[in-house]
Amino acid sequence: MSHSTHTNIVWLRNDLRLDDNPALSAAQSLGHPVQLVYYVHNQLWKRHSWGPTKIDFVKRTIQALSARALEYNLPLAIISVDSTKDLADDLAERCNNLHTKSVYFNREYPLDERTRDAYITNHLKKFGISSESFDDRMCIAPEKIKTGSDGVYKVFTPFKRCWYRHLAESGGVAKSRCVTQPSTISSSAIVTPIHDIEDHFSIFKQQDLSKLWPAGEKEAKHRLNDFCQDNLLKYDQMRDIPSESATSGLSPYLAVGSLSARQCLLAVLASLGHSAEDQLMQGGLSQPGASCWVSELIWREYYQYLMFHFSDLSKSRPFKLDTQWLPWRTGEAADRDFEAWCSGNTGFPIIDAAMRQLHDTGWMHNRLRMVTAMFLTKHLLINWRRGEAYFSEKLIDLDFSSNNGGWQWSASTGCDAVPYFRIFNPVAQGQRFDTEGKFIIRYFPELLKLSKKQRHDPQSQAGYPAPIVNLKAGRERALAAFKELNNNPVA
Numbered sequence: 208m209s210h211s212t213h214t215n216i217v218w219l220r221n222d223l224r225l226d227d228n229p230a231l232s233a234a235q236s237l238g239h240p241v242q243l244v245y246y247v248h249n250q251l252w253k254r255h256s257w258g259p260t261k262i263d264f265v266k267r268t269i270q271a272l273s274a275r276a277l278e279y280n281l282p283l284a285i286i287s288v289d290s291t292k293d294l295a296d297d298l299a300e301r302c303n304n305l306h307t308k309s310v311y312f313n314r315e316y317p318l319d320e321r322t323r324d325a326y327i328t329n330h331l332k333k334f335g336i337s338s339e340s341f342d343d344r345m346c347i348a349p350e351k352i353k354t355g356s357d358g359v360y361k362v363f364t365p366f367k368r369c370w371y372r373h374l375a376e377s378g379g380v381a382k383s384r385c386v387t388q389p390s391t392i393s394s395s396a397i398v399t400p401i402h403d404i405e406d407h408f409s410i411f412k413q414q415d416l417s418k419l420w421p422a423g424e425k426e427a428k429h430r431l432n433d434f435c436q437d438n439l440l441k442y443d444q445m446r447d448i449p450s451e452s453a454t455s456g457l458s459p460y461l462a463v464g465s466l467s468a469r470q471c472l473l474a475v476l477a478s479l480g481h482s483a484e485d486q487l488m489q490g491g492l493s494q495p496g497a498s499c500w501v502s503e504l505i506w507r508e509y510y511q512y513l514m515f516h517f518s519d520l521s522k523s524r525p526f527k528l529d530t531q532w533l534p535w536r537t538g539e540a541a542d543r544d545f546e547a548w549c550s551g552n553t554g555f556p557i558i559d560a561a562m563r564q565l566h567d568t569g570w571m572h573n574r575l576r577m578v579t580a581m582f583l584t585k586h587l588l589i590n591w592r593r594g595e596a597y598f599s600e601k602l603i604d605l606d607f608s609s610n611n612g613g614w615q616w617s618a619s620t621g622c623d624a625v626p627y628f629r630i631f632n633p634v635a636q637g638q639r640f641d642t643e644g645k646f647i648i649r650y651f652p653e654l655l656k657l658s659k660k661q662r663h664d665p666q667s668q669a670g671y672p673a674p675i676v677n678l679k680a681g682r683e684r685a686l687a688a689f690k691e692l693n694n695n696p697v698a
């Protein structure tokens with residue numbers, strides 16, 4: 208068969224970009240025409256609790272991608288499927304129509320996605336079609352990072368050291384960058400017109416946050432550059448202050464893959480100058496702000512890594528097995544407390560303002576994610592899975608691995624999690640990280656009339672609801688529950 212009659216298919220998933228896309232770049236490398244496909248997978252999205260803001264953001268990202276793909280002569284077909292079987296059948300049929308010999312995609316590490324990919328790979332094999340997969344979601348493939356005894360890192364810091372070592376061995380970030388070329392379009396290519404993309408999403412509830420979160424690669428790069436210019440160098444000092452826009456706000460773009468972690472690292476290196484890449488490869492940057500930001504990107508990698516190596520995490524199991532016996536509260540009172548937490552009516556302004564930030568913007572500041580998650584799981588002793596599911600439904604940047612990792616960290620059930628006895632006091636956290644109360648006043652201007660100290664602990668003043676829990680009693684209840692586990696370890 209001649210080159211011109213055989214088209215390579217690139218199956219896009221959470222890698223919705225043309226630049227620095229390993230699967231796409233490999234599919235183009237032999238000069239064949241390329242067909243991009245994206246499946247709107249109704250069942251899987253429901254099972255993974257994707258909420259209206261995330262779904263709307265994915266839709267807008269695809270619209271932006273589709274317009275850009277046409278400039279490169281890369282046809283993008285959007286297909287709606289109800290099940291993995293439908294997806295497999297559709298993909299095989301497309302391969303047949305386009306005389307495709309190989310389907311290219313970037314790997315995803317949670318269990319459902321790996322099971323899906325194994326099924327599709329086997330199905331395509333029956334028709335003589337190969338599947339070519341690439342590592343994109345992590346800069347270093349999860350199998351490569353091993354302890355000296357060939358094990359998996361259960362502590363972040365040695366993982367990070369090993370991650371840097373592998374980065375150096377692979378020749379650095381710049382070396383692994385992938386370039387996308389304009390393509391030749393095959394006569395049998397299928398393009399879903401941009402105005403039809405909307406139809407594929409019409410069955411989903413959507414919350415339009417396009418003004419706050421414009422979608423697409425261009426916007427992601429723009430934000431990345433602005434962040435590197437304005438905030439990177441002071442990130443270590445400012446990142447915990449929720450009233451400041453001092454973090455990158457890139458998580459929604461990284462989650463859908465309109466930006467890669469490699470692109471983030473390259474932007475850091477570009478802004479720091481030529482010696483930075485050597486420093487990175489020798490185990491970290493000397494500039495504290497940049498070093499701290501890169502460390503957060505590595506936390507993201509770590510949670511993907513754990514999800515890959517411990518598939519039980521994908522089944523809602525805690526990493527620390529004994530914590531599955533924690534006596535989480537259930538029943539009417541617990542439901543009432545959970546409701547108050549969800550709706551931002553706990554009587555603790557930092558918690559309530561954080562939950563309102565989540566509802567209004569689809570995003571929550573990292574410090575506040577930790578504070579709200581810890582309050583729910585410790586002071587209210589409510590199962591972390593309920594909080595994880597609620598965040599899944601609301602977050603525009605939902606990433607299964609990071610969300611699960613963040614919840615299990617806060618609940619002290621996870622790998623390298625916060626020790627159970629280090630319980631953040633929400634009043635003290637508010638006073639420390641929102642000293643003037645600038646953040647809480649954005650949502651509760653009525654607190655302005657109180658003194659700076661009282662703003663975080665209004666105790667029914669200024670018309671603010673009364674606290675739903677006594678912090679001291681809640682803390683003691685949580686400590687007792689965890690201590691009980693330690694007294695009765697699982698055999």
Ligand SMILES: Cc1cc2nc3c(=O)[nH]c(=O)nc-3n(C[C@H](O)[C@H](O)[C@H](O)COP(=O)(O)OP(=O)(O)OC[C@H]3O[C@@H](n4cnc5c(N)ncnc54)[C@H](O)[C@@H]3O)c2cc1C
Nearest residue numbers: 454455456457458503507573576577605606609610613614
């Ligand atoms: C309970 C809980 C739930 C979370 N759920 C998610 C989620 O669904 N999706 C998600 O992307 N992040 C999640 N995080 C991590 C973190 O809160 C967000 O990544 C961060 O707030 C995003 O803001 P930013 O882009 O401005 O981050 P920056 O501070 O600018 O950091 C840059 C990037 O590094 C990554 N990152 C930063 N902090 C973390 C972290 N602690 N863990 C993993 N990756 C990190 C993100 O990709 C982020 O975009 C969660 C944290 C907690 C405690």
